[in-house]
Amino acid sequence: xxxxxVVSALLAAVVLAGCGGTENATPTSSDSPxxxxxxxxxxxxFFAPDGVWNTPIAAGVALxxxxxxxxxxxxxxxxxxxxxxxxxxxxxxxxTVDADQPTVRVRLDTHNQDLERAVASVPLPADARAxxxxxxxxxxWQPSTDTMWEFWRLRHEPDGWRAGYAGRMTDVQxxxxxxxxxxxxxxxxxxxxxxxxxxxxxxxxxxxITFRDLRQGRIDHALALGVPQVESGVKAFPAQRSxxxxxxxxxxxxxxxxxxxxTLDIHSLGLPPTLRAIxxxxxxxxxxxxxxxxxxxxxxxxxxxxxxxxxxxLFSGLRPYKFAALFPWNRLQLMxxxxxxxxx
Numbered sequence: 001x002x003x004x005x006v007v008s009a010l011l012a013a014v015v016l017a018g019c020g021g022t023e024n025a026t027p028t029s030s031d032s033p034x035x036x037x038x039x040x041x042x043x044x045x046f047f048a049p050d051g052v053w054n055t056p057i058a059a060g061v062a063l064x065x066x067x068x069x070x071x072x073x074x075x076x077x078x079x080x081x082x083x084x085x086x087x088x089x090x091x092x093x094x095x096t097v098d099a100d101q102p103t104v105r106v107r108l109d110t111h112n113q114d115l116e117r118a119v120a121s122v123p124l125p126a127d128a129r130a131x132x133x134x135x136x137x138x139x140x141w142q143p144s145t146d147t148m149w150e151f152w153r154l155r156h157e158p159d160g161w162r163a164g165y166a167g168r169m170t171d172v173q174x175x176x177x178x179x180x181x182x183x184x185x186x187x188x189x190x191x192x193x194x195x196x197x198x199x200x201x202x203x204x205x206x207x208x209i210t211f212r213d214l215r216q217g218r219i220d221h222a223l224a225l226g227v228p229q230v231e232s233g234v235k236a237f238p239a240q241r242s243x244x245x246x247x248x249x250x251x252x253x254x255x256x257x258x259x260x261x262x263t264l265d266i267h268s269l270g271l272p273p274t275l276r277a278i279x280x281x282x283x284x285x286x287x288x289x290x291x292x293x294x295x296x297x298x299x300x301x302x303x304x305x306x307x308x309x310x311x312x313x314l315f316s317g318l319r320p321y322k323f324a325a326l327f328p329w330n331r332l333q334l335m336x337x338x339x340x341x342x343x344x
Contacts, residue, residue, distance in 0.1 A: 041096045041143060042094065042096065042141070042210055042211070042212045043143070043173060043212075044212065044220065045220055045221050046148075046172060046173070046177075046203075046205045046206065046221075047172065047173065047175050047176065047177040047206065048173065048174050048175060048176055048177070050176075051175065051176040051177035052176055052177040052178065052206075052222070052238045052288070053177045053206050053207060053221045053222045053285070053288070054177070054220070054221050054222075054285075055285070056284050056285055057257075057259050057284065057285065057286050057335065059262075061335060061336070062335070062336040063333055063334060063335065063336060064256075064334045064335060064336045064337050065336075066249055066334065067333050067334035069249040070249055070250075070251075070252050070334050071258065071332045071333060071334055072330075073229075073249065073250040073251075074227060074252060074258075074296060074329065074332060075329045075330040075332065077227070077228050077229065077250075077296055078295075078296040078325075078327075078329040079329070081228050081294075081295055081296070082295040082296070082321055082325075083295055083296040083297070083321065083324040083325055083327065083329060084293075084295040084296070084297045084298070084320055084321050084324050085209075085297070085298045085299070085300050085315075085320045085323060085324045086133075086226075086293075086297050086298070086299050086300065086320070087300040087301075087302060087303065087309075087311045087320060088131075088132065088302055088303055088304065088309060088311070089131065089132050089133045090131065090132075090133035090135060090137075090293075090297070091131055091137070091208070091299045091300060091301065091302040092131060092137045092138065092139050092150075092204040092205070092208055092299065092301065092302050093128075093129070093130070093131055093137075093138055093139070093301070093302035093303075093304040093305055094139045094140075094141055094205065094208075094210070094301060094302075094305075095124070095125055095128050095138070095139070095140050095141070095305060096141050096142075096143065097123045097124075097125065097140060097141070097142050098142075098144065099142070099144035099145065101123035101125065101142070102123070102126075103121040103122055103123050103124070104121075104122055104124050104126075104160065104161055105119070105120050105121065105122070105160065105161070106119040106120075106122050106124065106149075106151065106154070106160075106161040106162065106163050106166065107159075107160065107161065107162045107163075108162070108163055108164070108165065108166060109153070109162065109163070109164045109165075110164070110165065114189040114192060115165075115166060115167075115168075115192070115195055117189075118149075118166070118167075118168035118189075118190075118191075118195075119149060119151075119163070119166045119168060122140060122149050122161075123140060123142055124140055124149070124161060128140075129304050130151065130153075130154040130155065131302045131304065134153075135152055135153065135197075136151075136152070136153045136154050136155060137150070137151065137152060137154070137197055137204055137302075138150070138151050138154045139151075139204050139205055141172075141205070145170070146170065146171055146172050146173055146174075147168065147169065147170050147172065148168070148169045148172050148203070148205065149166065149167070149168050149169075150166065150167045150168075150169075150196060150197040150203060150204045150205075151163040151165075151166045151197055152164045152165045152166065152197035152198075153165070165196075165197060166195070166196075166197065167179060167191075167195035167196035167197055167201070167203065168191070168195070169191060169203060170182075170190060170191070176238070177202070177203070177206050177238065178193075178200075178201055178202050178203070178206070178238045178239075178240055179191055179192065179193050179194070179195045179196045179201040179203070179240055180193055180240075181193055193240040193241075194240065194241055194344075196240075198290055198291050199230075199241060199242060199243040199254060199290075199291050199292060200235070200239035200240060200241055200242060200254045200255055200289075200290055200291065201239070201240035201241050202224070202238065202239060202240075202255070202288065202290045206222075206224060206288070206290065207221065207222055207223045207224025207225070207287070207288055207290060207299065208224060208299050208300070208301055209223065209278065209298065209299065209300040209301065210301045211301050211310075213277075214274065214277075214310075214314060217273070217277060218277050218280065218281075219277055219278065219280070219281035219285075220281070220285075221281065221285055222257070222281070222285040222286045222287060222288050223278065223281055223282055223285070223286070223287045223288070223298055223299075224287070224288060224290040224291075224298070224299045225258065225287040225288060225289050225290060225296070225297070225298065226289075226290065226291045226292060226293025226295075226296070226297035226298075226299070227251075227252050227289055227292065227293060227296055227297075228292070228293060228294060228295065228296065229246040229250055229251040229252070229292075230242065230243065230244035230245065230246060230251060230252065230253070230254050230289070230292040231244045231246055231247065231251035231252060231253045231254075232244035232245050232246060232247060232251075233247075233341060233342065233343065234253050234339050234340065234341055234342055235253055235254055235255050235339070235340060235342040236253040236254065236255035236256045236257075236289075236337040236338060236339050237255055237337075237338040237340075238255055238288070239253070239254045239255025239289075239290075241254075241342065241344055242254045242255070242342045242344070243292060244292070244342075245292075252289055252334070253289070253337060253339060254289050254290070254291070254292075255288065255289060255337075256288070256289045256334060256335070256337050257286045257287065257288050257289075257334075257335045257337075258282075258286060258287045258289075258332045258333060258334050258335065259282060259283060259284075259285075259286040259287070259332070259333055259335065260279060260282045260283040260328065260331055260332060260333075261283075261331045261332070261333055262283060264283065264328065264331050266279045266280055266283060269328065271326060271327075272315070272316040272318075272323070272326070274314045274315065274316075274323075275323060275326055275327060278298065278327070279327065279328065282327075282332075286335065287332075295321070296324075296329065297324075298324065298327075
C-alpha cells in the first residue's frame with residue numbers, strides 16, 4: 001500500500017525534528033534517540049505474530065449474543081459523551097534505548113517485592129517525561145534485550161524516580177500480548193499477570209497506534225480501546241484484571257474484542273487517510289477494551305519525545321475529538337466473549 005500524502009507529512013516531521021518534547025517543551029539531551037531513529041527502531045509489531053494483538057479476526061467468527069445491545073450503547077456514548085484519539089494526553093510515549101543506556105531504580109508507591117526487583121534497574125533516560133494527564137504513562141523499550149518496562153503515575157522526585165505501579169516484560173516479541181505468570185529456572189518471578197500500567201494488565205503498547213504504523217500507512221494489529229462504562233465483576237480474555245464499576249448491557253467487560261462490520265465498505269466513507277487506516281485495522285484485527293476512559297477512546301503514540309507534534313497534519317487539521325467523531329462507531333460488532341468472574 002502506498003503511503004498517503006498526509007503520512008509523508010509525518011515522515012518529514014519525524015525526520016527533521018530534533019530531540020525534545022511537545023511544541024512548548026525545552027530540548028532534551030543530545031544522547032537521546034532521535035525521533036527518526038526512535039520511530040524506525042520500533043518493531044513492525046510488538047508481541048508474537050500469533051498473539052492476541054496480531055491475529056486477524058477469522059472469517060465467520062461468532063458474535064456475542066449481547067452484541068447488538070452493547071454496541072448500540074457504545075455508539076450512543078460516542079455520540080453523547082464523545083470520542084477521542086488520545087495522543088499528547090492520556091496516551092504513551094515510548095523511549096527506545098540502546099544496550100548501554102544507564103539504569104536507574106524506580107521506587108513504587110505500593111509494596112510489591114517481586115515487582116520492585118523488576119524495576120530496580122531500568123534503562124530510563126534522565127530526560128524522559130511521562131504523558132500528561134493523571135495516569136502519567138511511559139514505556140521504555142530496549143530492543144537489544146527484548147525487554148519492556150511500563151509505568152503508571154511515573155514522576156521524578158528529589159530522591160529519584162517513583163511510580164504508582166509498573167510492569168516489566170521480557171521476551172516481548174514472543175509474548176502473547178498480556179502479562180502472565182513466568183518463573184525462571186531459579187524459581188524467581190519474572191512476570192506476573194497482575195503487573196502492568198493498565199487496569200487489565202494488557203500492555204500499554206498493545207493496540208497503540210505507533211509512528212511506525214503511520215509511516216507505513218497501515219496498521220497491522222488490533223487497536224486498544226477505552227470505554228466510559230466498564231462492566232463490573234467480570235473480565236473477558238485476554239484481560240487479566242478489571243476495574244469495572246457498571247452493570248447491565250450499557251457496559252462492556254474489559255478485554256472484550258469488537259470489530260467494524262466486515263460488510264462495511266470503508267473506502268466509500270470518504271475518511272481522511274489516517275482514519276481510513278485505523279478503520280481498516282478495526283475491521284481486520286478489531287479493537288480490544290484495555291481501559292476505562294472518560295470518552296470512547298483510541299490511543300496514538302505520545303509525541304512527547306519529538307520536537308514537533310505531527311498529529312495536526314495526520315488528523316487533517318481536525319482536533320482529535322472531531323477526528324475521532326468521524327469513525328463509524330455505529331457499525332461495531334462485539335465478538336463472542338470468554339468471560340470469567342473478577343472481584344480483585
